[in-house]
Amino acid sequence: MSTTPPDPLEDxxxxxxxxxxxxxxxxxxxxxxxDIPHPRNRYRAPTPALSDVSLTAxxxxxxxxxxxxxxxxxxxxxxxxxxxxxxxxxVEVLGVEMGASGRPCPPGVGLVPDQPLLPDEWTAQDxxxxxxxxGDEFDADGFLRMLRGSGIRRRAMLRSLSAGQATLxxxxxxxxxxxxxxxxxxxxxxxxxxxxxxxxxxxxxxLAEDDSRSILLMTHDLExxxxxVDQVAVLHRxxxxxxxxxxxxxxxxxxxxxxxxxxxxxxxxxxxxxxxxIRAEDAVGLAAGTALREAGLGDLVRLSLSAARTExxx
Amino acid sequence: MTAHVESRxxxxxxxxxxxxxxxxxxxxxxxxxxxxxxxxxxxALGQVVRLGFLPLLLAVMAPIGAGPRDAHREAxxxxxxxxxxxxxxxxxxxxxxxxxxxxxxxxxxxILWGPRTSEESAVVGPWNAAGATVMLPTAGFxxxxxxxxxxxxxxxxxxxxxxxxxxxxxxxxxxxxxxxxMWVVTGVVAGALTMALVLGSQWIGADVLFEHSMTIGQxxxxxxxxxxxxxxxxxxxxxxxxx
Numbered sequence: 043m044s045t046t047p048p049d050p051l052e053d054x055x056x057x058x059x060x061x062x063x064x065x066x067x068x069x070x071x072x073x074x075x076x077d078i079p080h081p082r083n084r085y086r087a088p089t090p091a092l093s094d095v096s097l098t099a100x101x102x103x104x105x106x107x108x109x110x111x112x113x114x115x116x117x118x119x120x121x122x123x124x125x126x127x128x129x130x131x132x133v134e135v136l137g138v139e140m141g142a143s144g145r146p147c148p149p150g151v152g153l154v155p156d157q158p159l160l161p162d163e164w165t166a167q168d169x170x171x172x173x174x175x176x177g178d179e180f181d182a183d184g185f186l187r188m189l190r191g192s193g194i195r196r197r198a199m200l201r202s203l204s205a206g207q208a209t210l211x212x213x214x215x216x217x218x219x220x221x222x223x224x225x226x227x228x229x230x231x232x233x234x235x236x237x238x239x240x241x242x243x244x245x246x247x248x249l250a251e252d253d254s255r256s257i258l259l260m261t262h263d264l265e266x267x268x269x270x271v272d273q274v275a276v277l278h279r280x281x282x283x284x285x286x287x288x289x290x291x292x293x294x295x296x297x298x299x300x301x302x303x304x305x306x307x308x309x310x311x312x313x314x315x316x317x318x319x320i321r322a323e324d325a326v327g328l329a330a331g332t333a334l335r336e337a338g339l340g341d342l343v344r345l346s347l348s349a350a351r352t353e354x355x356x
Numbered sequence: 357m358t359a360h361v362e363s364r365x366x367x368x369x370x371x372x373x374x375x376x377x378x379x380x381x382x383x384x385x386x387x388x389x390x391x392x393x394x395x396x397x398x399x400a401l402g403q404v405v406r407l408g409f410l411p412l413l414l415a416v417m418a419p420i421g422a423g424p425r426d427a428h429r430e431a432x433x434x435x436x437x438x439x440x441x442x443x444x445x446x447x448x449x450x451x452x453x454x455x456x457x458x459x460x461x462x463x464x465x466x467i468l469w470g471p472r473t474s475e476e477s478a479v480v481g482p483w484n485a486a487g488a489t490v491m492l493p494t495a496g497f498x499x500x501x502x503x504x505x506x507x508x509x510x511x512x513x514x515x516x517x518x519x520x521x522x523x524x525x526x527x528x529x530x531x532x533x534x535x536x537x538m539w540v541v542t543g544v545v546a547g548a549l550t551m552a553l554v555l556g557s558q559w560i561g562a563d564v565l566f567e568h569s570m571t572i573g574q575x576x577x578x579x580x581x582x583x584x585x586x587x588x589x590x591x592x593x594x595x596x597x598x599x
Contacts, residue, residue: 081522120428120431120432124435124440125436145440146434146435146439146441147436147438148438149438151436153435153436155436157429159432160433161381172377175376175380176377
């Protein structure tokens with residue numbers, strides 16, 4: 043009896059995975075290592091921040107880089123903007139190799155930093171003036187409209203804004219340049235739940251409008267992440283411990299961890315990552331194959347981080 | 357992957373954008389220096405008091421005053437706006453140089469226009485040119501003015517690189533010490549050059565040259581000092597950008 047190999051495209055989940063591999067990358071980072079120089083003294087030894095970070099942010103998708111405090115999320119974001127230079131590895135943003143030459147990020151990248159970068163006494167008017175002086179394409183009307191929508195007056199100084207409003211100000215500033223890649227560093231950290239939800243909707247709308255746009259966000263907020271994130275990279279102490287398309291990761295690590303006929307799930311075939319997950323699962327006291335069956339991306343990230351911690355030498 | 361080759365016009369455009377950003381972000385420094393310069397000039401013109409040392413000190417401190425309060429935040433802003441570190445360093449050096457030259461011009465004008473005591477030597481004197489006598493700044497004035505200009509710009513060279521990443525109190529002190537040190541060094545070098553010219557003209561027996569050797573020597577030393585520091589600053593700014 044001849045058996046026809048199953049068409050992978052018949053399976054919707056599988057189709058998603060195949061499509062992902064064909065999508066061009068907005069950001070590609072390979073084996074990145076970064077040392078942070080001493081802020082004032084050039085003779086002092088730099089501090090190692092990243093040792094081995096690899097991630098891909100496919101075009102037209104939302105990619106999240108997650109990790110605990112000090113994992114290297116912000117350092118990764120800062121390297122993508124050219125503010126920090128790679129010590130080793132490869133960084134490519136919108137097809138431009140960043141290299142070690144201190145090149146800035148190419149046009150088309152909108153940065154929303156975790157803290158305002160512009161002078162505290164600046165207003166929206168100053169931002170518009172700066173962009174005009176620099177000859178940048180900048181949608182001043184759209185910028186002011188977004189600020190109005192967030193309840194920020196055009197003459198309000200940055201120092202007078204709340205932390206959440208400052209984030210929305212930076213977001214409006216970045217979006218007014220109509221970026222092909224929106225790079226956000228901890229955008230949810232200072233936002234209330236309503237603003238957070240609106241921001242996620244805005245991300246989705248943005249990608250629905252034009253699938254050549256991409257979003258890369260650094261966050262430690264795992265709540266409801268699978269609702270909007272397509273791709274994830276988990277960082278721990280300056281290295282990537284888990285990376286891939288969300289659907290593929292959930293399928294590989296969580297569904298595979300469910301019990302099968304006569305076996306306990308722990309005995310079924312699994313790679314090193316799953317073994318780590320199971321060890322972590324024990325460490326956090328979850329029953330195998332039960333809680334995980336219904337678990338989401340947040341649980342997977344938490345488990346990967348727990349696994350990474352348990353594997354660390356004490 | 358697309359190879360990114362930065363062409364010369366692209367690099368110039370990048371530097372122009374960096375310079376515009378610099379001019380916008382340094383507005384408070386420009387306003388501060390502008391107000392001080394205006395007051396000093398008005399006081400000199402009104403023959404009230406001669407405060408030429410104020411713009412001179414501001415010129416010495418300009419590299420530190422333009423320095424970042426938070427270098428990493430500044431780098432992130434520049435990166436986010438798509439400005440390379442090289443363009444930023446070149447723009448910052450040019451901005452500081454321009455500000456220093458403007459402040460030094462104010463200091464020189466203050467000396468020229470300000471009130472003088474009877475014991476001080478005159479800064480304006482009669483010069484004969486083509487049979488006509490005109491009142492112009494004396495060689496002594498030019499010597500002093502160009503000497504402190506050289507010292508200020510050489511001190512910029514000493515502190516410029518570190519001032520790109522810090523504006524700490526230590527850096528302010530370093531700038532002042534560098535200026536005083538360079539004042540002595542430029543004075544010694546200029547004196548040695550002048551002496552060499554005087555002795556050289558004596559040795560070759562050129563009487564006409566000997567008559568003017570002091571003035572020629574001074575002019576040559578100024579040219580060497582100022583030209584040297586401008587070339588050095590131009591070159592060092594490229595090294596700082598690559599560092």
